[in-house]
Amino acid sequence: MSELYTQLLFRPLFNFLIFLYNTIPGGDFGVAIIVLTLVIRLAFFPLSIKALISQREMNKLQPKIKELQDKHKNDKPALGQATMQLYKENKVNPFSGCLPLLIQLPVLIALYGALQSGLKPESLNGLYSFVGHPGTINQIALGFLDLTKKSPLMAILAGALQWLQLKQSTAAQAPTSKNEPISPALQMSKQMLYFFPVMVIIIAWNLPTGLTLYWVAATVFSIFEQVYINRKYKTSSA
Secondary structure, three states: OHHHHHHHHHHHHHHHHHHHHHHOOOOOHHHHHHHHHHHHHHHOHHHHHHHHHHHHHHHHOHHHHHHHHHHOOOOHHHHHHHHHHHHHHOOOOOOHHHHHHHHHHHHHHHHHHHHHHHOOHHHHHHOOOOOOOOOOOOOEEOOOEEOOOOOHHHHHHHHHHHHHHHHHHHHHOOOOOOOOOOOHHHHHHHHHHHHHHHHHHHHHHOOOHHHHHHHHHHHHHHHHHHHHHHHHHHHHHO
């Protein structure tokens, strides 16, 4: 399993990072991480947008789901079957909201490994033949961030941006009328609005700054994704 992870995830990611580090003027590994984040998020942009749209469509189905809950309140198996049938008829995937996180997890794991050992000279032996050897890697990003060390400032920034992203997502899921029931997704978003950003700060506080930088860049991208969807829905409903 370890060899599979190395060959299919860690090594390609590390080589791509080194390629970016060699290619981008200035030799800044932090900029390479930001560019890597953009490339990954752009590659999965259609899937992420689809997940956000599916989440909005689920919110529209809440009145019908409430009717099903009242109809099958004493029969949970029938309720589950009827709810899944409703999702199927409306082409909605209730699990699509987990997709962005599932996309990021393998990258986070591989990037953590790269920052833990990849910046050491001996780790550069794992480069592909077509990736140039950079020599000594400058681990100071943007002139002041040591990518291998912890950064309380970056941890707080990651938490603040996560709060902004959740706040934006919660507002987008708000009911359009007083009679419309609150969706489970909205209830969860409200519960996570303050809890999750605090958890992000605690976790990021103990991680290498390079990994926190990736999380910050990914969160900023998520915010722009949400803005895009909001504008698209406003335009289509106008």
